[in-house]
Amino acid sequence: xxxxxxxxxxxxxxxxxxxxxxxxxxxxxxxxxxxxxxxxxxxxxxxxxxxxxxxxxxxxxxxxxxxxxxxxxxxxxxxxxxxxxxxxxxxxxxxxxxxxxxxxxxxxxxxxxxxxxxxxxxxxxxxxxxxxxxxxxxxxxxxxxxxxxxxxxxxxxxxxxxxxxxxxxxxxxxxxxxxxxxxxxxxxxxxxxxxxxxxxxxxxxxxxxxxxxxxxxxxxxxxxxxxxxxxxxxxx
Amino acid sequence: xxxxxxxxxxxxxxxxxxxxxxxxxxxxxxxxxxxxxxxxxxxxxxxxxxxxxxxxxxxxxxxxxxxxxxxxxxxxxxxxxxxxxxxxxxxxxxxxxxxxxxxxxxxxxxxxxxxxxxxxxxxxxxxxxxxxxxxxxxxxxxxxxxxxxxxxxxxxxxxxxxxxxxxxxxxxxxxxxxxxxxxxxxxxxxxxxxxxxxxxxxxxxxxxxxxxxxxxxxxxxxxxxxxxxxxxxxxxxxxxxxxxxxxxxxxxxxxxxxxxxxxxxxxxxxxxxxxxxxxxxxxxxxxxxxxxxxxxxxxxxxx
Ligand SMILES: Nc1ncnc2c1ncn2[C@@H]1O[C@H](COP(=O)(O)OP(=O)(O)OP(=O)(O)O)[C@@H](O)[C@H]1O
Ligand SMILES: [Mg+2]
Numbered sequence: 001x002x003x004x005x006x007x008x009x010x011x012x013x014x015x016x017x018x019x020x021x022x023x024x025x026x027x028x029x030x031x032x033x034x035x036x037x038x039x040x041x042x043x044x045x046x047x048x049x050x051x052x053x054x055x056x057x058x059x060x061x062x063x064x065x066x067x068x069x070x071x072x073x074x075x076x077x078x079x080x081x082x083x084x085x086x087x088x089x090x091x092x093x094x095x096x097x098x099x100x101x102x103x104x105x106x107x108x109x110x111x112x113x114x115x116x117x118x119x120x121x122x123x124x125x126x127x128x129x130x131x132x133x134x135x136x137x138x139x140x141x142x143x144x145x146x147x148x149x150x151x152x153x154x155x156x157x158x159x160x161x162x163x164x165x166x167x168x169x170x171x172x173x174x175x176x177x178x179x180x181x182x183x184x185x186x187x188x189x190x191x192x193x194x195x196x197x198x199x200x201x202x203x204x205x206x207x208x209x210x211x212x213x214x215x216x217x218x219x220x221x222x223x224x225x226x227x228x229x230x231x232x233x234x235x236x
Numbered sequence: 237x238x239x240x241x242x243x244x245x246x247x248x249x250x251x252x253x254x255x256x257x258x259x260x261x262x263x264x265x266x267x268x269x270x271x272x273x274x275x276x277x278x279x280x281x282x283x284x285x286x287x288x289x290x291x292x293x294x295x296x297x298x299x300x301x302x303x304x305x306x307x308x309x310x311x312x313x314x315x316x317x318x319x320x321x322x323x324x325x326x327x328x329x330x331x332x333x334x335x336x337x338x339x340x341x342x343x344x345x346x347x348x349x350x351x352x353x354x355x356x357x358x359x360x361x362x363x364x365x366x367x368x369x370x371x372x373x374x375x376x377x378x379x380x381x382x383x384x385x386x387x388x389x390x391x392x393x394x395x396x397x398x399x400x401x402x403x404x405x406x407x408x409x410x411x412x413x414x415x416x417x418x419x420x421x422x423x424x425x426x427x428x429x430x431x432x433x434x435x436x437x438x439x440x441x442x443x444x445x446x447x448x449x450x451x452x453x454x455x456x457x458x459x460x461x462x463x464x465x466x467x468x469x470x471x472x473x474x475x476x477x478x479x480x481x482x483x484x485x486x487x488x489x490x491x492x493x494x495x496x497x498x499x500x501x502x503x504x505x506x507x508x509x510x511x512x513x514x515x516x517x518x519x520x521x522x523x524x525x526x527x528x529x530x531x532x533x534x535x536x537x538x539x
Pocket of ligand 2: 042043044084160
């Protein structure tokens, strides 16, 4: 049984159908990438999984249906969504954002330990603990969004274009951190990313979404070798 | 000199009541982006509940102080009922494009108004002072202006409530969650915070605070419908003047309206007529110069 099971999932904004029955799975501890052009419905797919957008079909996390549940209850179960364009709380300080990331947890010591660990992993955040999140640079806010998500000790991380607006070097560091987190903590990830080369390096498997439908899927290795995918997403 | 004292005492006392009501509007606005137009009725509801408990339930045999807490709790519950009856049934809605909340909150106000009108006499009811003396002090006359223990209590209580609220918002987990929902409901929900619970909490606290304002001014002004209307309106003006959603704005707005009214009080013999006009002029002037209110920040639209 996979950690996340999406079967024939459809979603619409009003009368406009955006997802036309997509199916995908993410195993425990696995990193899966979703590739697709602008407007393909990648963000919508993540929003449907985290409960922000109403959907039809089947949606199971850890064997339990989460279809139609509220976002906060899905978050409680261990799904943490880092939305496209960050979703940090701009008016709160870095430290407050981090602590709110651990909102569903009760283990004080574990929270303190994680806080120390993520500040250690993301030194720019540690330096800006008491700074208002909204006054940080875009890259720093992106780091905060990821670190804050990790504070919830998720079992599945939904990452929507985490490299958006990051300098190439910072993007590389972020992906290295994600790989470490995945290896050491066994956190599964469903990753939407424009930087397909980096994403396919991190991921074990991937799906290609086109106009709301899955048009290809396979191991990261096979996808990177596929001629059309190389042309469309890897630019070579 | 005597007139200045009069203005300041007026501004400090009635301004405190305005500040409390404004703070209540602001709390609800911060979690919902709506104005609860039934908020003002809680002033008379609070006063009425205190009067009912004191004269009816306890048969005037107890100190007013003992009825304050149960009356405030009941007012808080009425506040919560507003949310459950007028707002929650609307589901998730965008308050700027779907203005059903205008109808439901006004509707709730009318219902409460009619119920209370049946319960209290036309001339209103009166309740005794909460404190006859404060550490032995029974009031003084400064420059021909009487200052009593309840005036001091009103000002101190306002400061304490705002201080405690600010502390809770800054330092506790629930307070942080409250601010998170006020800022970005969706982002907060993704962190596992239930926005609905925070909205209920804001209505509950707003009910308690407005109810308390009604109880604190009742010894001076009586439990009358007109008082509820005045305070509800002045509190709303104060909240917008200071900047909706801003705590410090609500306080500044409350005392600013109190000051303007206080000045009119000493300058005109027909103060009751000119007070609302003066407040309105200041209101329009401030909003023309600063559309987000004195301390309000423009809402940044997220893409
Ligand atoms: N709130 C909305 N209301 C109406 N239509 C929407 C809304 N959000 C997205 N859409 C539409 O749904 C389609 C898919 O959008 P989505 O954001 O899921 O794409 P995406 O694959 O994430 O694109 P990008 O790579 O640009 O982020 C687009 O055509 C978009 O215009
Ligand atoms: Mg997107």
